[in-house]
Every structure is written in structure tokens, then in C-alpha cells.
Amino acid sequence: MRQFDSHRIIIKFPRDGIFSTFDPASSEVLSKFPNLADSVRKKGLTAMSVHLRHDVSVKVDGFGIPFANVGDPVVAGWVNENKPIAGNATLLSVLQRERIDVLVANPVFAIEKEWDESRLPPPFDYGYGNEHSWKLGRYKKLLEETKSKQQFLPAYR
Amino acid sequence: MNPSTKYTTFAKDCAIFAEEAGLSGPVIAAGKTFGAGPWKISARIVVSKARDADPWMGIQLDIPLGDNQERNEQAGFGVRYICKSSPSLPYPFCQRSDICFSNK
Numbered sequence: 001m002r003q004f005d006s007h008r009i010i011i012k013f014p015r016d017g018i019f020s021t022f023d024p025a026s027s028e029v030l031s032k033f034p035n036l037a038d039s040v041r042k043k044g045l046t047a048m049s050v051h052l053r054h055d056v057s058v059k060v061d062g063f064g065i066p067f068a069n070v071g072d073p074v075v076a077g078w079v080n081e082n083k084p085i086a087g088n089a090t091l092l093s094v095l096q097r098e099r100i101d102v103l104v105a106n107p108v109f110a111i112e113k114e115w116d117e118s119r120l121p122p123p124f125d126y127g128y129g130n131e132h133s134w135k136l137g138r139y140k141k142l143l144e145e146t147k148s149k150q151q152f153l154p155a156y157r
Numbered sequence: 158m159n160p161s162t163k164y165t166t167f168a169k170d171c172a173i174f175a176e177e178a179g180l181s182g183p184v185i186a187a188g189k190t191f192g193a194g195p196w197k198i199s200a201r202i203v204v205s206k207a208r209d210a211d212p213w214m215g216i217q218l219d220i221p222l223g224d225n226q227e228r229n230e231q232a233g234f235g236v237r238y239i240c241k242s243s244p245s246l247p248y249p250f251c252q253r254s255d256i257c258f259s260n261k
Binding site: 005006008010011012013015026033047048068069074078086087098101114117154 | 162163164167169170171172173174175176177178179180182183184185186187188190191192193194197198199200202203204206207208209210211212213214215216217218219220221222223224225226228229231232234236237238239240241
């Protein structure tokens with residue numbers, strides 16, 4: 001365990017539920033970041049647009065967990081009272097977007113390669129099947145077939 | 158499990174804007190790579206390929222709990238911790254019987 005000074009909220013896109021586009025960032029959007037390091041600017045940044053299919057929704061981790069920031073009531077208001085962060089955007093409205101546009105600090109060719117659903121490993125499966133009635137023979141066979149040299153990693157986070 | 162599957166997580170800092178489309182409006186969240194600015198929430202895109210877990214693609218927002226959480230602690234909210242990820246352990250040592258004992 002270690003102290004972790006952030007309240008982490010994760011928006012997970014559904015598998016097979018998005019399509020994404022990638023474009024080089026415009027100089028107009030880059031002008032919003034006067035302190036961006038030159039090295040990052042030189043390599044290039046990507047305007048990425050993630051579109052959700054209409055019949056799916058994102059899965060959100062970490063939303064609704066108690067939050068406090070005693071020293072910064074503005075931040076506490078964003079999370080606990082859904083007050084606008086800037087313009088009309090609230091935390092909830094961002095989580096509910098059907099299209100999420102982000103500026104990524106990485107060039108287009110690199111993002112295109114990595115942000116690729118077809119390169120994801122298959123959904124996780126313990127390999128124990130769905131038939132759990134007691135039958136010694138089946139379990140022995142299952143153990144033989146699924147034996148690994150490693151333990152499973154802990155599933156908690 | 159397909160041995161050629163790669164389990165390397167990819168993450169890059171990103172910035173999110175107030176308007177839904179077109180990177181327009183004020184910045185509401187941005188990762189460290191973008192340098193200092195008026196925003197307070199950190200953001201990055203993640204392609205998570207951890208072993209023994211469902212892989213996912215998404216956006217991670219980190220909202221500050223403030224000043225090392227000292228004031229939260231004093232106010233009675235407590236301090237937030239996170240689990241360190243542990244390395245993959247070798248399969249527990251098996252003795253004669255079929256029962257395995259973990260060496261923890």
C-alpha cells in the first residue's frame with residue numbers, strides 16, 4: 001500500500017463499442033498550452049475523437065466514492081455537488097459524453113498503433129468454464145488443462 | 158492463453174475541454190506533460206493490458222485530494238491509499254499430496 005493523493009475516476013469504453021479518429025493537433029488548440037515542453041510540441045500531438053455507438057455506454061470506475069478536498073472547496077464542489085468545472089462542463093456531463101474528444105501528448109502514428117482494439121488481449125477468463133456441479137473427473141481434467149506456472153495476480157485494486 | 162499476446166499497458170497524458178466536440182472551450186483537465194495551467198484535474202488515455210484482468214481502453218481522471226491529504230486527515234475524512242501491483246508469483250510449492258500451500 002502507498003498513499004495516493006488523487007481520487008481516480010476511469011471511463012472505460014465498451015469493447016467493440018467505439019470508433020476513433022486521429023488528426024494532427026491544430027496550432028490553435030496548442031496555443032491553450034503555453035507551458036507545453038518544446039520536445040513534446042516538436043514530436044507532434046494528436047486530436048483524438050472517440051465516438052460511442054448509440055446502443056452502448058461507457059463503464060465508469062470510481063465515481064460516487066466519497067470525496068473530500070478540505071483545502072480546495074472549488075474542487076470539492078466539482079465532485080460532490082457537480083458544479084461546472086469550466087463553461088457548462090460538469091464531471092457528470094463529461095462522463096456522459098457520447099463523443100469524447102481529447103488532445104493526446106503523442107504523435108498520430110504512435111496513437112494509431114496503440115489505440116487499437118484489435119490488439120487488446122482477449123477478455124479475461126479463469127478457464128474454469130460454466131459447469132460447476134461436482135464431478136471429480138471433470139475437475140481433474142480441468143486442472144490438468146488449465147495448469148499454469150504462475151499464480152493469478154490479485155483481483156482487488 | 159495465446160503466448161504471443163502482449164501485456165504492456167499504454168498510457169499517455171491527454172487534455173479534455175469544456176465543449177463536447179472539437180477540442181473547444183477552456184481546458185478542464187490535462188496531464189503533467191502539458192505543463193502548468195489553471196486546470197486542476199489530471200487526465201490520460203490508457204490501453205490497459207494487465208495480466209489476469211479484463212483489458213480495457215479508456216480515460217483516467219485524477220482529481221486532487223489536496224496537500225498530501227493532511228487537511229482531509231485533520232478534518233476526519235482520512236487518507237486514501239492504493240495497492241501496489243504485485244509481481245506474478247510462482248505457482249505454490251506442491252508436496253506429495255494434491256493440496257498446495259502458498260508460501261506466504
